[in-house]
Amino acid sequence: MDKVLLTRWFWWILLLPFVFAGARVVQVIWYDPSALGPDPAQALVDLFGTTALWFLCAVLFVTPARAVIGVRWLTRQRRALGVACFGYALLHWLSYAGLLLEWQWQNLGQDLLNRPYIIVGFLAGLMLLLLAGTSNNTSVRLLGRRWRILHRLVYPAALLVLVHMFWVARSDYTEVILYSVVVLLLLLYRWRYSAKST
């Protein structure tokens, strides 16, 4: 497998949401406590979660993009997109555990029991961790044929993310439905055309 060539501008895309969030945090702490609204911790959790979802969609979009639109260069960036997805999912969980739960583990246990959407999200996160952890060249070499099979885990992970979002949605399902349509279309494409390999 080729060495992945990450052009400079692509790095910016991966880091942009983080830089944006960081700027907001700086603003909230030093300049304007209302910059993230009245519920700043929740706003950050939502921001990182949505970003992770965007990168997940980007990963699923790579093959359809090549086949339908003819865009080939995304294929090289797919690994970086996937790792970025996991990175933001990790930030999503860290801001939840650190800012909303304030690292009170007894609250985490209570939350897990009372909020099943957390269990589902956590499961999806574990899958993404596994995928990110085996994304390096060494893993590809060591796992061989099994690597491709393992990395099909992104499909159930994507479905779990959708369930997580549906259960989180308080009273408005508009955004969730829109994301679900996008993800399901991408998954449908992969399911129909999974015989064709990169």
Next chain:
Amino acid sequence: MKVSVGHKLGERDVTPEAVYLNRRQYLKASAVGAAALLAPTVKASPATGSADPAPLWLQAQNNQAAPSPFSSTEKLTPYEYVTGYNNFYEFGTGKDDPEKHGQDFKPHPWQVTVSGLAEGTGTFDLEDLLKGLAVEERIYRLRCVEAWSMVIPWLGVPMAALLQRLKPLSSARFVSFETVYRPEEMPGQGSFFAAIDYPYIEGLRMDEAMHPLTLMATGVYGRSLPNQNGAPIRLVVPWKYGFKSIKSIRKITFTDRQPQTTWQKANAREYGFYANVNPSVDHPRWSQAEERRLPSTLFASNRVPTLPFNGYADAVAGLYQGMDLTKYY
């Protein structure tokens, strides 16, 4: 009937006379102080901001507001959050949508149609409907079903006083309310992706509506209601989840049958008719045992335990004696 506000008041809680007489100055000063702290994006607060756009008769009536023993002494949620973080899907489903998209809504002139089992049915100008009713300031906790809450200084008239002048018949066991339907001014109503059915409908049992705590709000933070808060009149039922406190009321109907409310229709398993704040009765998808008192900060999530009936149990628990609150949620 004993009515209290959820904690015992003692001699030391009595407001010194000098403070009481200058309360409006203190309220304005605290709003200005909070506004200064939150610079540079502070919004026009009542003290510093633009003139109240409501008609003069309403401003005059609101300016007569007297304090109430039902008011909480807890820290107020700042004006910019009370008016900038709202669930009012008629203007969009984002929390900042009602403020952003509510500017074109015209709450005056306003009529209210009263119908059903009452003597005083008809369509009334708002001014006539409210004429002579004494406005009070009521500082209430408002608890959203989404598990966040605020402390809000409402202005309004006791619902009991308003309903009494409409002379409901003894056969009237429920009163229902309906929000205005104006898709040309309320973009969420005409949207293809409308989350709920419009116009928005809510209702109360007669004894709930006639309870001293139930308020028909005409203002907030010393001025008339901004559009995003339900101008020109809205219900405030502090011991129930926020979705019961219907906004921009256009119709009042007295009925002998329990009305089906909008959120019951949307999802009866999750949203009931009574919707009493109850830490022991969880929402199907999340716990109601705690809430986040807004504003929280980045490093302090401000979780507080949710109180039965939102802390108004002393005053209202009697209404539900003998009722199974897990069945009648």
